[in-house]
Amino acid sequence: LQRAEDVGYISPTEVQEQSLPVLLSGQDCILHAQTGSGKTLAYLLAVFSAIDVGRSSVQALVIVPTRELGIQVTKVARLLAAKTCNVMALLDGGMLTRQKSWLKAEPPAIIVATVASLCQMVEKRAFSLGSIKILVIDEVDFIFGSSKQVNSLRKILNSYTAASSRQTIFASASIPQHNRFVHDCVQHKWTKSDVVHVHVNPVQPMPSHLRHTYVICSKKERLHVLLSLLERDAPKSVIIFVAQQSEKSKRAGNPPSSTLVVEFLRA
Ligand SMILES: Nc1ncnc2c1ncn2[C@@H]1O[C@H](COP(=O)(O)OP(=O)(O)OP(=O)(O)O)[C@@H](O)[C@H]1O
Structure with missing residues (x-):
């Protein structure tokens, strides 16, 4: 102590x-x-x-x-x-x-x-x-x-x-x-x-000014849907959580989705 x-x-x-x-x-x-x-x-x-x-x-x-x-x-x-x-x-x-x-x-x-x-x-x-x-x-x-x-x-x-x-x-x-x-x-x-x-501190209820939205789509469509949402809403700032790229996708030579999102935001 x-x-x-x-x-x-x-x-x-x-x-x-x-x-x-x-x-x-x-x-x-x-x-x-x-x-x-x-x-x-x-x-x-x-x-x-x-x-x-x-x-x-x-x-x-x-x-x-x-x-x-x-x-x-x-x-x-x-x-x-x-x-x-x-x-x-x-x-x-x-x-x-x-x-x-x-x-x-x-x-x-x-x-x-x-x-x-x-x-x-x-x-x-x-x-x-x-x-x-x-x-x-x-x-x-x-x-x-x-x-x-x-x-x-x-x-x-x-x-x-x-x-x-x-x-x-x-x-x-x-x-x-x-x-x-x-x-x-x-x-x-x-x-x-x-x-x-x-x-202690059970999670506080969500502040009333926040709005939750979700979109249901197939796994294949996820990136496309995310990019369309970004285009539609054009947020001033955004935090995007992406999963690790699978070994299978790496071996197939696909770029990781994080790279694609960053390239999209830069464009
Ligand atoms: N008694 C204290 N006085 C001042 N700062 C503190 C004290 N205890 C912890 N902190 C600081 O608060 C921050 C969060 O603490 P900590 O990482 O222990 O939280 P946690 O509950 O373990 O979080 P997580 O669930 O993310 O692991 C750290 O920067 C830590 O240095």
């Missing part, structure tokens, strides 16, 4: 105020609060409270759905660690071969990892998760919603580690059917039975 204050976190946000007594007492917790409310700092303070920085073993694991989020979390963890312990990022697209030898030579106290990279390392026996004291799953709704990641996540929760011997924290801005999720956590032994659900 002193270190958090030293780096500029003077007073806690609402989710931190409500969750820190639970987290620092070592109880399992579901941190459910909107984006930007300070969940990352809350769970990282629990991580630093749980680990013994003098021990050379992997004691804390933070699972994130994407490389980008992993980079952000690692940055905050390193800021708080202030060289008292090592924080390693095992993220998709990273240098896993080099990291494998680092892991064996000097196990970091904290690992921030994407599901696939972590499982790859564990399956190659680069390290074991036997000494994990605290496990955090960030953006849990995203990971459980991804068919690619969910089976590996279940292994991390139930095979590689056990809920009875670790503190487990789930964090998310949105947990659809959250009462059901809390029930599943206990039922599937992802957490202990006294897991606490900290739910």
Whole structure:
């Protein structure tokens, strides 16, 4: 807590105020609060409270759905660690071969990892998760919603580690059917039975001056429809979310849709 204050976190946000007594007492917790409310700092303070920085073993694991989020979390963890312990990022697209030898030579106290990279390392026996004291799953709704990641996540929760011997924290801005999720956590032994659900700042209703519109079209027509909407509405500014280009489309030599949209806006 002193270190958090030293780096500029003077007073806690609402989710931190409500969750820190639970987290620092070592109880399992579901941190459910909107984006930007300070969940990352809350769970990282629990991580630093749980680990013994003098021990050379992997004691804390933070699972994130994407490389980008992993980079952000690692940055905050390193800021708080202030060289008292090592924080390693095992993220998709990273240098896993080099990291494998680092892991064996000097196990970091904290690992921030994407599901696939972590499982790859564990399956190659680069390290074991036997000494994990605290496990955090960030953006849990995203990971459980991804068919690619969910089976590996279940292994991390139930095979590689056990809920009875670790503190487990789930964090998310949105947990659809959250009462059901809390029930599943206990039922599937992802957490202990006294897991606490900290739910603050439920998403505010949409401001009345905003208008939602949607268009139903086939997958093939999506880009064409988007470009026609841009042409028709000619917005002053716009944020467009595009999915990753599929490998099949890359191999076929198609330009990514982001390039096509940018070219259209430039013209
Ligand atoms: N107690 C605090 N005092 C001041 N700033 C804070 C505090 N806690 C967090 N912040 C800042 O608020 C911003 C958002 O925090 P954070 O990333 O932890 O939110 P989050 O709830 O994890 O968001 P997301 O759901 O997007 O992961 C960050 O820039 C962080 O540095």
